[in-house]
Amino acid sequence: MKTFGKTLLALSMAGLMTAHAHAADNVLHVYNWSDYIAPDTIAKFEKESGIKVVYDVFDSNETLEAKLLAGKSGYDVVVPSNNFLAKQIKAGVYQELDRSKLPNWKNLDPDLLKAVGDASDKGNKFAFPYMWGTIGIGYNPEKVKAALGVDKIDSWDVVLKPENIAKLKSCGVSFLDSPTEMIPVALHYLGYPTASEDKKQLAEAEALWLKIRPSIAYFHSSKYISDLANGNICVAIGYSGDLEQAKERAKEAGDKVKLSYAIPKEGAGSFYDMVAIPKDAENLEAAYKFMNFLLQPEIMAEITNEVRFPNGNKAATPLVDKDISGDPSIYPPADVVAKLYAISDLPAATQRLLTRSWTKIKSGK
Numbered sequence: 001m002k003t004f005g006k007t008l009l010a011l012s013m014a015g016l017m018t019a020h021a022h023a024a025d026n027v028l029h030v031y032n033w034s035d036y037i038a039p040d041t042i043a044k045f046e047k048e049s050g051i052k053v054v055y056d057v058f059d060s061n062e063t064l065e066a067k068l069l070a071g072k073s074g075y076d077v078v079v080p081s082n083n084f085l086a087k088q089i090k091a092g093v094y095q096e097l098d099r100s101k102l103p104n105w106k107n108l109d110p111d112l113l114k115a116v117g118d119a120s121d122k123g124n125k126f127a128f129p130y131m132w133g134t135i136g137i138g139y140n141p142e143k144v145k146a147a148l149g150v151d152k153i154d155s156w157d158v159v160l161k162p163e164n165i166a167k168l169k170s171c172g173v174s175f176l177d178s179p180t181e182m183i184p185v186a187l188h189y190l191g192y193p194t195a196s197e198d199k200k201q202l203a204e205a206e207a208l209w210l211k212i213r214p215s216i217a218y219f220h221s222s223k224y225i226s227d228l229a230n231g232n233i234c235v236a237i238g239y240s241g242d243l244e245q246a247k248e249r250a251k252e253a254g255d256k257v258k259l260s261y262a263i264p265k266e267g268a269g270s271f272y273d274m275v276a277i278p279k280d281a282e283n284l285e286a287a288y289k290f291m292n293f294l295l296q297p298e299i300m301a302e303i304t305n306e307v308r309f310p311n312g313n314k315a316a317t318p319l320v321d322k323d324i325s326g327d328p329s330i331y332p333p334a335d336v337v338a339k340l341y342a343i344s345d346l347p348a349a350t351q352r353l354l355t356r357s358w359t360k361i362k363s364g365k
């Protein structure tokens with residue numbers, strides 16, 4: 001009796017373990033930017049597909065790239081910005097997409113597809129656009145007024161003129177930790193091409209950064225959301241949707257902190273984040289299912305409503321909340337778009353210069 005009992009127990013445990021191993025087989029590993037999805041998107045996909053998702057986040061292209069170039073990242077779906085995508089395609093990191101597995105591809109915005117395709121992936125063979133946005137200035141008007149005497153920011157002068165940012169130092173200014181996105185801010189301000197490969201121009205941009213460096217509280221690409229919302233800093237140079245999320249968080253926390261977002265009148269950088277499959281992805285079938293799930297207009301509209309970045313899905317636009325699609329700081333109007341510059345894929349030698357320069361800028365020496 002006892003023996004049977006044991007045997008049956010062993011059998012049922014073996015059965016359980018097989019069932020468990022089977023569920024564990026169908027796991028999808030996704031690596032996306034932080035604060036870049038709606039709270040229930042993953043749960044909805046898991047419920048609909050029966051696939052378990054391991055969802056990890058990063059806040060810089062450099063972090064993602066280090067994993068991809070090392071190989072065997074373990075990820076099935078990743079979201080590089082288009083300039084990084086371009087060089088990673090050349091490095092052989094991605095696999096060509098099988099469009100027959102992505103019937104919802106038809107919902108994408110053909111103009112955006114062509115623009116990002118021409119810039120970084122001819123014919124859109126390897127990726128599709130997820131979200132895009134601008135790199136501008138988020139600020140706390142009350143604190144800026146107290147420090148600087150004005151409560152409206154509309155120019156890069158406020159943070160790039162040493163005498164201005166010195167006044168803001170007391171309330172805290174942060175910048176993105178991203179050489180490819182931050183060095184062009186100085187190049188653009190100095191009137192140089194944002195993809196300059198000219199060593200003299202790059203040295204001038206570095207000199208400008210070193211001048212304002214003593215007034216910068218920190219460089220980080222996600223922490224500023226909560227710091228702005230809590231009133232710990234007064235100005236953050238960051239990603240549009242993240243700065244809009246900071247505004248919302250401050251409202252939800254009782255509206256004591258009020259925040260604004262500005263795309264400076266001189267123009268600003270824009271980025272396009274792309275969904276792609278690494279060559280060594282292990283769960284290809286699940287990767288396609290997830291991508292096709294993301295390509296649904298309803299799903300993308302829900303994500304935009306949450307994270308406040310415009311998406312690449314044209315069919316989703318009518319489904320986005322009107323106060324978001326009608327907000328010019330989230331969906332910039334044509335005259336503002338005309339002044340945006342895209343971040344370029346730079347030759348390796350220039351890229352190395354930027355990285356070196358950035359280390360120097362951050363250390364302030």
Ligand code: N2P
Nearest residue numbers: 033034035036239271
């Ligand atoms: C999401 C930031 C994504 C924009 N938090 C940078 N590619």
